[in-house]
Amino acid sequence: xAAFHGHLGPYxxxxxxxxxxxxxxFCSDPFAMKAAVHCxxxxxxxxxxxxxxxxxxxxxxxxxIEIVVAPSIRCEFSGxxxxxxxxxxxxxxxxxxxxxxxxxxxFAEEMLAxxxxxxxxxxxx
Numbered sequence: 001x002a003a004f005h006g007h008l009g010p011y012x013x014x015x016x017x018x019x020x021x022x023x024x025x026f027c028s029d030p031f032a033m034k035a036a037v038h039c040x041x042x043x044x045x046x047x048x049x050x051x052x053x054x055x056x057x058x059x060x061x062x063x064x065i066e067i068v069v070a071p072s073i074r075c076e077f078s079g080x081x082x083x084x085x086x087x088x089x090x091x092x093x094x095x096x097x098x099x100x101x102x103x104x105x106x107f108a109e110e111m112l113a114x115x116x117x118x119x120x121x122x123x124x125x
Contacts, residue, residue: 005050009104010093013111015051017119018075018086023056027079030057030064034078038070048073085123 001016002008019035027033035058039045049067052058052075058065077084091111094103111119 001051001054004054005047007101007105008108009044009047010091010108010111011044011047012051012054013108014073014088014119015048015053015075016055017051017111017114017116018048018088019052019055019058021055021086021116021120021122022075022077022084026077026082026084029079030059031062032079033058033064035065036068036076036078037065038068038072038074038076040071041067041069045073048075083125085125087121087123089118089120091119 001012005012015037022033022035023030033056035052035056037049037052039048046067049065053060053065056077073088075086077086094100094107097103116122
């Protein structure tokens, strides 16, 4: 994740985990699935998009992922006539301070190991 994105942060981890969940539990074919990532459209929230690409296989190059500017984050996946919506649960990042970059990376690493249910809600409309 960090090699692709340039650093490890909570939003890319969140996007990766949501994308991986969709690939593992919804549609394993990255050519049959589409993703719509709802977020502010600006960093750091838009970093979710990079994670979704890595986790789900939906990519800008295949044109099967889009950014939808919205007031809150959610990821909508569609494929094979079905839909899946994943909504992040609230979390509290470390406070900004002298060692913030190290603390935020450590927090992101912890997020990688959290159960899906602690990171996001699964809705199947």
